[in-house]
Amino acid sequence: MGKLTQSVEEYLEAIFKLTRDGTPATVGQVADAMGVSPPSASEMVRRLRAAGLIEDDRANGIDLTTDGRAEGARLVRRHRLSERFLVDVLDMPWDAVHDEACRLEHALSPEVEARLAAQLGNPRTCPHGQVIPDEDGELDEEPLRPLSALEPGDEATISCVTEEKADLLRYLASLGLLPDTEVAVESVAPFGGPVLVRVEGAQYALGREVAGKIMVRG
Template sequence: MGKETPRIEEYLESIYKLQEMKESATTSKIAESLELSPSSVSEMLKQLEQKGFVNYADKGVVLTEEGERAAKKVIRKHRLSERLLTDILGFGWDEVHEEACRLEHDISSEMEEKIEKRLGNPKTCPHGYPIPDKEGLVARDNAVKLSELKAGEKGVIVSVFEENPGMLQYIGSLGLYPEVNIEIKSIAPFGGPILVNVRGEQKSLGKELAEKILVEKKK
């Protein structure tokens, strides 16, 4: 399989990330992620199905084995680019997504390997998501959405959705970074705020925000 066009890569990356966030890759969610019209997305999904990259499911599409392999290639370059931007060039974690989107399509395999070596073979991006290795292998976890935890449950943050700079700035201001321990103190009824203990301080999160944070529950 040869190198895919940047447009195809962006679609595969979007679908992969939705699956990673435990979301269904529906036409509307892909359209929102890529800032495109649903009709444009529907047409492209048909092409991706014809190419053998996706299959239609009950809700949206899922990546085929070939589609996942292609998605991981661009995801790897994207996340290594984000690490380069934060660790070497000093960008904030809320500033790197768009820059990495531009870099990911043009990085050669040789440059990819040099970046990885220079960074000390990082395992995750600045937002906590795993970086696939050269063979496409990804460390699996048992992460769930923070919004799924119950009052009294504890966990450690695994990853934070990275595409909205304003959201990342706010999440950072609350101290909700990867590898930080949290405890659910209380959950207001009817979709109300979730009170979370973060490093000894109580922070209030809306359900929408809590759905953007993946945690691994502690027993």
């Protein structure tokens, strides 16, 4: 696998994330994820297919080949290791590290990646709780539910936040809604209304949208 350009890597990573759930992606999703026009995404998908990173049969939508998936996992690994480094070593706030990591991940060689992982104690998750793929690109995730899917009375532990927008992360941190925190759902308003949660003694009303981005286990 020759060196890929930064741009190609970014597409690959985006497609990896889009197809994580097993369902193939569409050109439109890729375009949205990358913030480019559909023709641009279409063109890049064509190239990734030619490079053997995307499955050849266009009938089933966009899906990565084994090679493509491995490369994508490696990028996600580097991204999350970078975030871990920025938080654990450089002491940066968790809402700032995603953007930084987007740039860093493309600058890490396999050698640096390996040493960084070792130095960090081979962390299992990024600061937002998402699992870091191992060196072979394997990603062992336990089944999670969005907080918005819980019923009143349910208790669970926050596992990760699936969106890394700085303002959302700052908001969640201000409420103490961090990975590995216990939450209890008190009530769920009908018609997509707010979810009332109790966390560390305090009670907050979370918009359904926001609650959908918080994944819990247990």
